[in-house]
Amino acid sequence: MNRKIRVLLVDDHQIIRDGLSNMMLEAGDIEVCGCAADAATALEMAGKTNPDVVITDLSMPGRSGIDLIRKMAEKFPAIRVLVLSMYVSEDYIFNALKAGAKGYLPKQDTTKTELLKAVRTVAGGDEYFSDTAAQVISKLYSHNVRSAGNPESAARKANLTSRETEILRLYTEGLSNLEIADRLNISIRTVETHKNNIMQKYNFKSTVEMVKFAIRNKLGEA
Amino acid sequence: MNRKIRVLLVDDHQIIRDGLSNMMLEAGDIEVCGCAADAATALEMAGKTNPDVVITDLSMPGRSGIDLIRKMAEKFPAIRVLVLSMYVSEDYIFNALKAGAKGYLPKQDTTKTELLKAVRTVAGGDEYFSDTAAQVISKLYSHNVRSAGNPESAARKANLTSRETEILRLYTEGLSNLEIADRLNISIRTVETHKNNIMQKYNFKSTVEMVKFAIRNKLGEA
DNA sequence: TTAAAACTAAGGGATTTACGTAGGAAGGGT
DNA sequence: ACCCTTCCTACGTAAATCCCTTAGTTTTAA
Structure with missing residues (x-):
């Protein structure tokens, strides 16, 4: 199945x-x-x-x-x-x-x-x-x-900037682009750009994949 | 923060x-x-x-x-x-x-x-x-x-039909509506409706919340 | 001080989702 | 047989997101 x-x-x-x-x-x-x-x-x-x-x-x-x-x-x-x-x-x-x-x-x-x-x-x-x-x-x-730290999480978190990490965490809370933008007082365009960059850095094929990654790496809540 | x-x-x-x-x-x-x-x-x-x-x-x-x-x-x-x-x-x-x-x-x-x-x-x-x-x-x-089973998962899985459960699992794999539709040979509209029903049954406010729920309840991969 | 990286923002069309509505089939009960 | 409920199916329109590009500003590191 x-x-x-x-x-x-x-x-x-x-x-x-x-x-x-x-x-x-x-x-x-x-x-x-x-x-x-x-x-x-x-x-x-x-x-x-x-x-x-x-x-x-x-x-x-x-x-x-x-x-x-x-x-x-x-x-x-x-x-x-x-x-x-x-x-x-x-x-x-x-x-x-x-x-x-x-x-x-x-x-x-x-x-x-x-x-x-x-x-x-x-x-x-x-x-x-x-x-x-x-x-x-x-x-x-x-x-x-x-x-000196968990090798895997080190390797996997390394590439994200602090802003990207923050935004990724907000995605794991289930917020929409607009909600994240409001929360951070930035334009929704900026949020989209950050997300785009995250997705590209890790070759994520979907938002869900991105969120699962964040959860596995303890960036967000379980 | x-x-x-x-x-x-x-x-x-x-x-x-x-x-x-x-x-x-x-x-x-x-x-x-x-x-x-x-x-x-x-x-x-x-x-x-x-x-x-x-x-x-x-x-x-x-x-x-x-x-x-x-x-x-x-x-x-x-x-x-x-x-x-x-x-x-x-x-x-x-x-x-x-x-x-x-x-x-x-x-x-x-x-x-x-x-x-x-x-x-x-x-x-x-x-x-x-x-x-x-x-x-x-x-x-x-x-x-x-x-006689984990109380929480029992209470929480109860309301979903088999089709809904199946679709929910596919969401946790990161598939889009269209991909799920193709996989199941049904219209994307149908997939959307099923998803809607899942979201309503549990009052989910976002797809991410739904996926996290599914993961917690072992409906999909971690 | 200069180059690189990070953060910000936007345009604009393509694609995908959200959401309310609705028909038809299956099954249970009376 | 008939009704009622549940489930699976599907659509139309409105809204949101995706995607690729460009670009100004600030911060950091060499």
């Missing part, structure tokens, strides 16, 4: 893309909306194909996968990035997390079942980490390495 | 309304948008004055306070009801909770400080219960008395 989960696959090996693609198709509730072999293509595809989840490797030609995650989180905050990597070192996991990844799976020991479960989990808005990744993360937590 | 919390006071004793009103005014961040001495007036005022929180007694002339809570939750799900009652029996607390109350304070031993804290808490979307009320509630929980 529900809409299928749209997945964008990013990996520089064709055979892996095909293998993953196949798995997704078999799952039934998942749909592969695109594949990319490098970060630039991935970002382009993300804008065009509107995926729910991006599954990406970290080692790719050109810019690093971490960079891709960061850009993805900035430009398309509604998309959840799931890392499927051969690396299991603290460094990679930590950086992926900091860049905004919503899940981390090592290629070494991730089963098809687990991958599908992870896709569904992150698509549902939660995070998913393999046992090994989770261990690393908890170690990082206990060492307070992430103390 | 933030907008004041709007409170509607419901109690059949003038002196109590005045006393409470005074307390709210002193608080600075709270605003009394209206008072009512009975359930009917309270409901009318709720529709007109758009409060964030309703503070109500349970014993009132005419219909019971429990009934008021239920109606309030149905017609204005965005409004949080805080019960301030002389009763501390299981029965009253349980029924108030089942009807959709977001907080419960006994008149006997609630201080001004605690009342203000409770108002701010429920206004912020959380629940607030006095220690005595909380004890009763936990007892009820442990006895599994509330096992």
Whole structure:
């Protein structure tokens, strides 16, 4: 009944893309909306194909996968990035997390079942980490390495100006453009402009998407 | 900086309304948008004055306070009801909770400080219960008395038809009227009408409010 | 001090929503 | 059979928002 989960696959090996693609198709509730072999293509595809989840490797030609995650989180905050990597070192996991990844799976020991479960989990808005990744993360937590603020919210809030943030919050209260304008004693045109800028910065496709983002990032009331 | 919390006071004793009103005014961040001495007036005022929180007694002339809570939750799900009652029996607390109350304070031993804290808490979307009320509630929980479904969601979902629920879910996905119409192969006019009906049933004042409601009630994604 | 970023505002047509009204089908009850 | 209610469907007009562009003013950072 529900809409299928749209997945964008990013990996520089064709055979892996095909293998993953196949798995997704078999799952039934998942749909592969695109594949990319490098970060630039991935970002382009993300804008065009509107995926729910991006599954990406970290080692790719050109810019690093971490960079891709960061850009993805900035430009398309509604998309959840799931890392499927051969690396299991603290460094990679930590950086992926900091860049905004919503899940981390090592290629070494991730089963098809687990991958599908992870896709569904992150698509549902939660995070998913393999046992090994989770261990690393908890170690990082206990060492307070992430103390300098939540990586995700930092990455996601960074681009908004204070005025934009304020206006976004008013949208989450359910106010109309005119009501916001009156509240702030500015022209409705200005409000529209600010909103437009917010929508563009994050590639939101609708007001609802924008509001959901704000709520997730605690900018407004739940 | 933030907008004041709007409170509607419901109690059949003038002196109590005045006393409470005074307390709210002193608080600075709270605003009394209206008072009512009975359930009917309270409901009318709720529709007109758009409060964030309703503070109500349970014993009132005419219909019971429990009934008021239920109606309030149905017609204005965005409004949080805080019960301030002389009763501390299981029965009253349980029924108030089942009807959709977001907080419960006994008149006997609630201080001004605690009342203000409770108002701010429920206004912020959380629940607030006095220690005595909380004890009763936990007892009820442990006895599994509330096992027959979450009272709030039951009360709040009841009025929507299946078609309306379906459409509401699509709104939470960020789809426009036209997109929903295409998805369901019906006219955009029909979608608009359904949405209108949803908005009227719950007295939503904006699409955003509707979507937030749906998310809170797990009708759509977070 | 100069360039960049942020805030403000507007034009103006295209698109989307809001809102009151209304017909037809299905189901229940008498 | 008949009425009554609920639900799903749909339209017309008025209002609001979207979208893309341009641009003046202020604030901030280099």
